[in-house]
Amino acid sequence: MTTPRTHHTEHRLEVAAPARAVYELIVGVTEWPRIFPPSIHVERLDGSENEERIRVWATANNTVKTWTSRRELDAAGLRVRFRQEVSQPPVHGMGGEWIIEERPGGCLVRLLHDFRAVGDDPENTAWITRAVDRNSDAELAALRATAERGAGGDDELLLVFDDEVPVSADPGEVYAFIRDGGQWDLRLPHVTRVVLEEPAPDIQLLEMDTRTKDGSVHTTRSVRVCFPTERIVYKQLQPPALMSAHTGRWTFRPSATGSGGVVASRHTVVINPAKVTGVLGAGATVADARRFVRDALSANSTATIRAADTFAGGREQAVPSRG
Numbered sequence: 001m002t003t004p005r006t007h008h009t010e011h012r013l014e015v016a017a018p019a020r021a022v023y024e025l026i027v028g029v030t031e032w033p034r035i036f037p038p039s040i041h042v043e044r045l046d047g048s049e050n051e052e053r054i055r056v057w058a059t060a061n062n063t064v065k066t067w068t069s070r071r072e073l074d075a076a077g078l079r080v081r082f083r084q085e086v087s088q089p090p091v092h093g094m095g096g097e098w099i100i101e102e103r104p105g106g107c108l109v110r111l112l113h114d115f116r117a118v119g120d121d122p123e124n125t126a127w128i129t130r131a132v133d134r135n136s137d138a139e140l141a142a143l144r145a146t147a148e149r150g151a152g153g154d155d156e157l158l159l160v161f162d163d164e165v166p167v168s169a170d171p172g173e174v175y176a177f178i179r180d181g182g183q184w185d186l187r188l189p190h191v192t193r194v195v196l197e198e199p200a201p202d203i204q205l206l207e208m209d210t211r212t213k214d215g216s217v218h219t220t221r222s223v224r225v226c227f228p229t230e231r232i233v234y235k236q237l238q239p240p241a242l243m244s245a246h247t248g249r250w251t252f253r254p255s256a257t258g259s260g261g262v263v264a265s266r267h268t269v270v271i272n273p274a275k276v277t278g279v280l281g282a283g284a285t286v287a288d289a290r291r292f293v294r295d296a297l298s299a300n301s302t303a304t305i306r307a308a309d310t311f312a313g314g315r316e317q318a319v320p321s322r323g
Contacts, residue, residue: 004092004116007125011136012110017147019100019107023078025147026098029054029071033235033247034158034268035146038135040064040223040235041247049073053085057203057225059237060131064203064223078102090124092116109143111136157244159269159290163298164262165305171252171261172229173312178250178263178304179226181206188307190300192217202226206234212296242279242289244272263308265301269293 015022025035032039040057047053050073057066065088072081083095096113113132117124149155167174177187181204182196193209204224209217221238232250239246247268254261276289 004118004120006114006116007129009113009115009129009132009136010110011133011140012108013140013144014103014106014108015144015147016106017144017150019078019102022107022109022143022147023075023080023100025143026080026100027073027075029056032056034245034270036142037138041225041233047071049075057223058135059223060135061127064199064205066203090118090121090127092118094128109140111140156286156290157271157273159271159293160267161294161298162264162266163301163305164264165302165309166260167263167305167309167312168260169309169312171254171263174261174263174305174308175229175232175250175252177308177311178232179204181208181224184208184304187311188304190303202228210300213299241275242272242293243269245270263305265305267294267297267301269297 025031029042029044032042036058038058038060040059042057043055045053045055045068052071052073053068054071055066055068057064059065067088068085069082070085072079074080078100080098081095082097084091084093087093092115094113094115096111099110099112101108101110113136115128115132117128149157180196182194184191185194185208190211191208192211195207197205199205202225204226206222206224207219209219211217218240219238220236220240222234222236224232224234226232229252231252234248236243236246236248245268249264249266251264251266252261253264271286271289271293273286273289276284276286280288280292
């Protein structure tokens with residue numbers, strides 16, 4: 001059998017931020033979903049200071065793909081090499097390298113890819129090329145924006161918070177309610193419309209309209225990755241206007257006594273400063289937006305958990321008529 005040809009691409013962008021800071025953003029894979037538009041969820045499976053294995057869920061040409069990669073981390077040389085262990089069609093194999101070169105006033109970031117298409121098919125090659133071009137351009141632009149804004153725990157645009165709610169029902173049944181988002185418009189008063197698709201096992205596309213306290217309705221589109229009975233992670237591909245990024249995680253823990261448990265909801269949000277006054281009015285600040293977003297998300301999350309607990313415990317209440 002003939003080995004498919006290897007294709008090479010390079011994308012580059014100058015960044016007005018220290019090379020070391022940019023390198024750290026590239027190394028910090030678990031933060032990629034809030035930084036890189038294509039990244040849905042990333043887990044570090046194992047590794048050391050110099051090498052690691054990661055699993056990535058990401059969009060490519062509007063489809064969700066997942067793969068496991070090995071990475072070599074060269075802190076001294078400001079390089080990160082990667083190679084997919086098992087690729088998903090139409091990719092036969094893929095690898096590459098992030099290279100950060102110091103420049104006066106900042107650095108140059110180069111993103112290299114090499115790939116082979118299944119069957120060496122021209123249509124597969126074109127599909128991969130489009131995906132690599134789109135994702136690389138989006139990732140480099142987001143990397144520059146994050147690095148130039150300044151990343152870190154004191155970034156006023158970054159908001160991370162948790163809500164934990166004790167439940168009397170079996171957490172596995174609560175998980176089933178959260179997973180079955182296609183029924184939320186019938187079960188949750190703040191959800192007015194919902195469409196749920198599952199294009200691959202445990203990968204969901206969720207679109208819904210949500211009503212806030214002020215009566216306004218927001219349409220969101222999310223990708224969700226389900227880890228049965230344990231957790232559900234998600235990223236909004238279309239977040240509300242106040243947010244430039246929103247990722248989340250539901251976790252389900254049984255109690256030590258074997259009865260009930262705790263359900264937690266974590267939100268990671270990047271505030272969109274350009275939309276603050278347009279949404280909240282003249283004179284509104286990022287601090288106002290942080291409070292508004294936290295209140296709205298927290299209210300919806302806790303309401304969802306409590307409704308799930310009630311439903312799972314056989315104490316279902318009808319959603320009030322919206323007519």
